[in-house]
Amino acid sequence: MRKKPTRKRSDRYRLFRIVLLAGLLMTLALIFLVSTLGSQSFGPLHKLVLEAVGPLQKVVTMGGSYVETFKSEYIDILQDSLRLREENKRLIQQLQENENILNKSREAMATNASLRRLLEFKNTLDQQQVVATTIVGKDPSTMFRSVIIDRGSNSGVMKGNPVVNNDGVVGQVFIVTPNYAKVLLAIAPSSAIDVLLQKSRVRGILKGDGTLTYRLEYILKTAEVEEGDHVVTAGYGGVFPTGLQVGVVAKIIKKPRGMFHEIEVTPSVDYQKLENLLILQQPKLGEIKQMEQR
Amino acid sequence: MVVFHFIIVGLLLVILQTTICMPTPVWLPAPDFYYILVSYLAFRLDLLRGLIILFPLVCALDAVSGTILGMYALLCFSGFVLLRQLSAKLPVNEILYQILMAGVSYLIVSWGVYLFLELLQPGQQVSWSWWKMIARAVLVTVCSYPLFFLFDVIQKYSHHSFLHWNRLRLRSDNRRRRQA
Numbered sequence: 001m002r003k004k005p006t007r008k009r010s011d012r013y014r015l016f017r018i019v020l021l022a023g024l025l026m027t028l029a030l031i032f033l034v035s036t037l038g039s040q041s042f043g044p045l046h047k048l049v050l051e052a053v054g055p056l057q058k059v060v061t062m063g064g065s066y067v068e069t070f071k072s073e074y075i076d077i078l079q080d081s082l083r084l085r086e087e088n089k090r091l092i093q094q095l096q097e098n099e100n101i102l103n104k105s106r107e108a109m110a111t112n113a114s115l116r117r118l119l120e121f122k123n124t125l126d127q128q129q130v131v132a133t134t135i136v137g138k139d140p141s142t143m144f145r146s147v148i149i150d151r152g153s154n155s156g157v158m159k160g161n162p163v164v165n166n167d168g169v170v171g172q173v174f175i176v177t178p179n180y181a182k183v184l185l186a187i188a189p190s191s192a193i194d195v196l197l198q199k200s201r202v203r204g205i206l207k208g209d210g211t212l213t214y215r216l217e218y219i220l221k222t223a224e225v226e227e228g229d230h231v232v233t234a235g236y237g238g239v240f241p242t243g244l245q246v247g248v249v250a251k252i253i254k255k256p257r258g259m260f261h262e263i264e265v266t267p268s269v270d271y272q273k274l275e276n277l278l279i280l281q282q283p284k285l286g287e288i289k290q291m292e293q294r
Numbered sequence: 295m296v297v298f299h300f301i302i303v304g305l306l307l308v309i310l311q312t313t314i315c316m317p318t319p320v321w322l323p324a325p326d327f328y329y330i331l332v333s334y335l336a337f338r339l340d341l342l343r344g345l346i347i348l349f350p351l352v353c354a355l356d357a358v359s360g361t362i363l364g365m366y367a368l369l370c371f372s373g374f375v376l377l378r379q380l381s382a383k384l385p386v387n388e389i390l391y392q393i394l395m396a397g398v399s400y401l402i403v404s405w406g407v408y409l410f411l412e413l414l415q416p417g418q419q420v421s422w423s424w425w426k427m428i429a430r431a432v433l434v435t436v437c438s439y440p441l442f443f444l445f446d447v448i449q450k451y452s453h454h455s456f457l458h459w460n461r462l463r464l465r466s467d468n469r470r471r472r473q474a
Contacts (some may be wrong), residue, residue: 054432138316139359141421142426143408147319148312149360154440174361185319190361190418203416212320272318 114276120276121166128241128279131155133163135274136180145188145210147171151279154181160239162280168245168268169233170277177206181279186246187212187271194237195246197223198230204263206231206246212271214247216263223254223261231265239282296339297346299338303448304331304351312358322426325433326400332370333396333438334445336377337387338452348374362411373403383464389442397435401427 036043115132122130133155137148151157153176161173163183171191174184184191187208195206195216202223207215219225229249235242245268253262307327315324328351335344348370355366367388376399384395407423 084463137312137358138319138321140311140316140326141359141365142322142404142423142430143365143411144360144362145319145420146359146361184361187320188361189420190415210320271320 003143013213035218036240054122058202104181111239117166118276121164125241125280129156131157131279131281133157133181133277133279135277137235143210144190145185145208146174147183147274149277149279150179151182152177152181154178156204156281157181157279158281160236161282162233162240162244163277164244165269165274165277165279167270168247169240170269172239173279181278184270186214186269192239193246194234194236195231197249198232200224200228201235205235212267213250214265216265217260219261219263220259221254222263225249225261225263227252241280296449297343299448299452300331300335300339300348300445302346303445304328304347305354307331308351308358317374322429323433325437326430327402327437327441328366328370329373329434330441331445332373333392333399335378335444337381337392338373338445339448341378344374354405362415365407365411365445367372368410369403369407372406373399389439391436393435393438396438397431398429400434401431404430467471 006216032045118132122132132149133149133151135147136150139146149163157173157176159176161172163170163173169186171183171185172187172193173181173185184209186193186206187210189208189210191208193206194203196203197219200223202219202225204216204219209215214231216231227249231246233240233242233244233246233250247265247267249263250266251264253264255262304322307330311324315327327391331351332348338349352367352370353474355370356363360366377395380399381392384391404427405422408419411419464467
């Protein structure tokens with residue numbers, strides 16, 4: 001029974017305090033508002049607030065920029081890496097395609113240049129019937145030197161026809177089928193060609209030895225031969241036309257014994273790069289063969 | 295089917311050897327695939343089937359290579375007979391010994407054929423060079439190992455033919471009735 005008036009009194013006192021505090025705050029707010037609006041000056045309070053908020057703003061801004069940087073450096077990169085991988089694949093494929101095209105283009109240009117040289121050479125052969133051909137196979141044996149070409153009797157190729165390219169004599173046809181022929185290269189040991197030393201007009205026989213040099217035989221020691229002399233076909237027998245380039249004298253071995261020089265000749269033809277050839281058709285070759293058979 | 299498959303393989307090897315493996319006419323490191331096939335036939339197939347496969351192979355080789363017809367026939371048949379005799383006499387028939395024998399026999403047979411041709415037509419072939427031929431024999435030995443495995447695979451699959459003749463055999467539809 002005694003406690004009731006005490007509670008009532010304290011409730012009133014609390015209400016009074018709240019009203020007093022609210023009044024005080026509102027008064028202060030009013031004073032602050034009036035003073036701020038009236039003077040329009042950035043007072044100490046504003047400065048204090050700014051000093052307090054500034055670091056917070058700074059931290060938040062830095063944090064934001066850090067998050068942004070992290071996103072751009074890692075998360076975006078992860079997203080971009082997938083896109084880049086696809087892009088990379090596409091570019092590699094495109095590069096390969098372009099390289100293929102470039103290779104084809106280079107090959108076409110090289111073939112074009114080779115055929116152009118061959119055509120120029122063909123134009124120098126006066127009224128000589130020629131058949132252009134390509135090598136399709138090479139002799140893998142270590143004992144022989146021959147190649148297979150893609151022209152045969154259907155193109156008018158006959159056994160014994162000389163085979164040349166723009167650099168000079170390559171060999172001679174020795175087996176003919178309707179669409180293909182076998183050519184005995186001039187570097188083969190079984191090959192023998194009548195030749196002349198272009199300067200001194202001395203005649204000899206050019207033989208192969210299986211390597212990339214010829215041997216010039218039956219040149220008398222009395223004959224004038226010098227290193228660098230050009231060797232050309234003699235044209236005897238009617239198989240090879242006269243004056244076709246064969247090679248250059250590379251070495252003269254003078255021995256005290258014997259009647260003849262031993263001469264090494266460097267071929268004018270590069271046998272390592274044989275590709276396109278010309279077969280010289282000899283109209284008189286058939287007659288020669290018939291005469292030989294008689 | 296084994297014979298047919300090996301004839302095709304032999305022809306493909308000859309084509310490979312005369313085209314891709316020979317970039318220039320004087321190219322030395324060209325492996326003689328045909329001789330590896332000859333060795334394999336001598337070691338792994340019976341005489342009759344080996345000879346049947348060899349005939350078209352030597353014919354193709356003589357057509358695309360060399361100036362003396364029959365040279366490859368001499369080389370391949372000599373090698374075939376020599377290796378068959380060796381494999382019959384030797385107690386060990388492991389693959390490593392076989393490929394070594396293939397290389398050595400290649401050198402011996404090539405030398406024999408060279409001497410024979412020199413006797414018949416002197417000066418018509420490139421002079422014998424031991425180091426070049428040893429290099430070729432080593433190439434034959436090196437290439438023998440993978441090619442023997444390839445030939446084994448071909449032989450294995452040749453036995454499992456695509457066309458089983460017993461599947462094509464006609465059967466009556468009332469076998470059960472007949473049994474009953």
